[in-house]
Amino acid sequence: MVVSVKLYKDQQYSALKKDCLQHHRLFEDPYFPATTESLFYSKSPPGPIEWRRPQELCESPRLFVNGISSHDLNQGQLGNCWFVAACSCLALRDGLWQKVIPDWKKQDWNPKKPNDYAGIFHFRFWRFAEWIDVVVDDRLPTMNKKLLYCHSSSKEEFWSALLEKAYAKLAGCYEALDGGNTGDAIVDFTGSVAETIDLHEVKNRKDSVQRQKLFEKLVKVHNRGGLISCSIHLKPGSSLDVSKLQGLKIDHSYSVTKVQKVQLGNTADKLPMIKLRNPWGKVEWLGPWSDNSKEWRKVSKKERKKIGTDIKNDGEFWMAFEDWYKYITNVIVCQMINTSFLSIRKTWDEVILRGTWSRHEDPLLNRAGGCTNYQHTFLQNPQYVFDVTKKEDEVLISLQQRDTRIHRKEGKGSNLTIGFSIFKVELNREYRLHSPHQKVSGSTYINTRSVSLRACLRKGRYVITPTTFEPYIEGDFLLRIYTDVASRCRELTLDKPQVTCWNIIIRYPRIVTQVQLHSATDLPKQNASGGADPYAVFKCEYHKISTAIFEDTLNPQFDTKAIFYRRNPKLPIIIQIWNSNKVCDTLIGEVTLEESQDNPSRQQILQLQTKDRQESEMPSYITITVTSSNNLAAF
Numbered sequence: 001m002v003v004s005v006k007l008y009k010d011q012q013y014s015a016l017k018k019d020c021l022q023h024h025r026l027f028e029d030p031y032f033p034a035t036t037e038s039l040f041y042s043k044s045p046p047g048p049i050e051w052r053r054p055q056e057l058c059e060s061p062r063l064f065v066n067g068i069s070s071h072d073l074n075q076g077q078l079g080n081c082w083f084v085a086a087c088s089c090l091a092l093r094d095g096l097w098q099k100v101i102p103d104w105k106k107q108d109w110n111p112k113k114p115n116d117y118a119g120i121f122h123f124r125f126w127r128f129a130e131w132i133d134v135v136v137d138d139r140l141p142t143m144n145k146k147l148l149y150c151h152s153s154s155k156e157e158f159w160s161a162l163l164e165k166a167y168a169k170l171a172g173c174y175e176a177l178d179g180g181n182t183g184d185a186i187v188d189f190t191g192s193v194a195e196t197i198d199l200h201e202v203k204n205r206k207d208s209v210q211r212q213k214l215f216e217k218l219v220k221v222h223n224r225g226g227l228i229s230c231s232i233h234l235k236p237g238s239s240l241d242v243s244k245l246q247g248l249k250i251d252h253s254y255s256v257t258k259v260q261k262v263q264l265g266n267t268a269d270k271l272p273m274i275k276l277r278n279p280w281g282k283v284e285w286l287g288p289w290s291d292n293s294k295e296w297r298k299v300s301k302k303e304r305k306k307i308g309t310d311i312k313n314d315g316e317f318w319m320a321f322e323d324w325y326k327y328i329t330n331v332i333v334c335q336m337i338n339t340s341f342l343s344i345r346k347t348w349d350e351v352i353l354r355g356t357w358s359r360h361e362d363p364l365l366n367r368a369g370g371c372t373n374y375q376h377t378f379l380q381n382p383q384y385v386f387d388v389t390k391k392e393d394e395v396l397i398s399l400q401q402r403d404t405r406i407h408r409k410e411g412k413g414s415n416l417t418i419g420f421s422i423f424k425v426e427l428n429r430e431y432r433l434h435s436p437h438q439k440v441s442g443s444t445y446i447n448t449r450s451v452s453l454r455a456c457l458r459k460g461r462y463v464i465t466p467t468t469f470e471p472y473i474e475g476d477f478l479l480r481i482y483t484d485v486a487s488r489c490r491e492l493t494l495d496k497p498q499v500t501c502w503n504i505i506i507r508y509p510r511i512v513t514q515v516q517l518h519s520a521t522d523l524p525k526q527n528a529s530g531g532a533d534p535y536a537v538f539k540c541e542y543h544k545i546s547t548a549i550f551e552d553t554l555n556p557q558f559d560t561k562a563i564f565y566r567r568n569p570k571l572p573i574i575i576q577i578w579n580s581n582k583v584c585d586t587l588i589g590e591v592t593l594e595e596s597q598d599n600p601s602r603q604q605i606l607q608l609q610t611k612d613r614q615e616s617e618m619p620s621y622i623t624i625t626v627t628s629s630n631n632l633a634a635f
Contacts, residue, residue: 038168386462534578534579
């Protein structure tokens with residue numbers, strides 16, 4: 001599949017390199033010059049800084065030395081452990097880092113062709129569903145002839161330092177990378193969906209089953225090419241004794257490099273374990289299963305060699321999963337969502353939508369309504385409808401806002417607090433919501449760049465409402481929806497049916513009618529032993545919709561709504577309950593509802609009874625609400 005790439009600052013790598021080679025000069029980037037402004041926006045240099053090219057730091061510079069690995073990365077004098085941890089995760093997957101560092105063989109120094117080197121590199125980052133190509137020169141900030149920021153364990157290897165420079169350029173300067181979320185960087189590297197797991201909530205349950213499920217999930221994500229990071233963040237009133245962390249650091253990101261069970265001796269016993277790496281390249285876990293601990297005597301030399309247990313202070317270490325679970329509080333799981341229909345693995349249907357929270361004085365045009373705490377404006381937010389067409393489907397939703405780091409110089413670099421709600425709506429909903437509906441799920445509200453949610457939803461139609469926490473806050477967002485079967489997710493833009501020339505012939509809808517079918521009980525059996533396979537049909541004028549089929553039951557819980565924009569109030573609304581079994585496709589029940597002409601907004605509750613089976617009554621309840629089109633806001 002051809003990937004569309006957008007050029008950052010309209011700088012094309014191949015054209016710039018060609019121009020430099022023709023003029024026999026090394027590239028100097030005018031958009032990210034070797035000046036203090038490219039380093040800081042509020043701080044002062046820690047000392048005399050010199051910008052040097054790699055060939056001024058070593059005799060034989062290379063992009064990679066002996067391939068790429070998580071050991072190539074060491075954090076420098078910048079609080080960007082989150083970024084370095086993400087790079088460590090990226091280095092584990094060839095298919096991923098080769099997208100971030102395109103044409104890496106051609107970009108590398110070639111000792112046989114020194115005249116082909118122009119001091120220019122380019123890297124690619126995924127931003128708002130687009131791959132952005134960022135060009136940089138090879139001048140790197142140094143102090144005392146040593147790299148100031150991210151660097152490799154080998155003095156001749158420069159891929160990590162150059163990648164960091166490209167990321168800093170995208171952020172505005174190096175200081176803008178001070179503090180961040182590992183998941184954001186991983187998403188920028190891969191286009192994956194980041195899910196944050198707060199272990200504070202799981203630990204309160206003290207449930208071994210929950211812990212086992214978490215370990216199995218991490219194994220599954222790791223084995224399928226996903227990337228994982230973790231950290232320790234203390235909440236107010238936490239009982240965790242910091243002095244007993246045994247080498248682990250608070251508010252520090254670690255990359256997860258392995259998740260597996262390790263065989264103990266010659267027995268069948270296997271211990272769940274997890275391998276971490278500190279972006280500092282040093283300072284490791286000192287507890288059980290650390291590099292020199294006696295616990296490793298329980299593991300054979302063959303098994304140790306197989307899983308990799310090098311005893312050296314390189315920042316990488318093993319922990320028993322129980323110990324890891326005891327101390328770690330936050331886990332970021334970034335999964336590569338498979339959307340290829342040629343794959344043998346589970347394939348997701350993907351819908352990507354861009355939207356904007358925009359403020360407007362007119363309530364019908366305002367699209368910045370805030371969260372559900374602000375009920376008078378909440379439904380003014382953007383709304384997106386989607387369908388679950390299976391009996392039940394796992395839905396994955398990701399909401400992302402634009403990165404604000406580039407605005408830190410102006411003091412506007414804080415993320416908005418964002419989240420979303422999911423509502424169950426009528427099966428045939430095509431217009432915006434104007435009244436509260438049943439909320440079935442929703443994300444937390446948090447000031448991170450992205451929030452996500454997994455939810456199992458039953459067949460039906462739903463509306464997602466992405467919002468900022470407070471109303472009248474403007475910003476752009478990216479909404480991604482993943483389902484097993486195509487969801488037809490789309491934005492609801494109209495408030496009511498539009499007036500067209502066709503309305504002259506068939507008349508403009510005058511009445512808005514909402515019908516709700518709750519349940520049906522004591523249906524006629526399919527045979528002597530089994531139940532029925534009922535489903536309901538709603539009919540109104542020229543429109544007809546059907547519910548899901550409830551298999552082998554005499555007591556279906558329909559819990560279904562429909563909304564009709566009616567032109568002729570004299571025509572009835574018909575609700576039928578049918579048996580879907582092909583052998584005995586018998587009409588089980590039917591009801592005809594007429595609107596009340598005296599009071600069109602009156603709610604009517606009627607009992608459904610069979611018309612063709614007088615001997616069998618079905619005490620099922622149907623709620624119908626009728627209102628005029630002038631009161632559309634009630635819906």
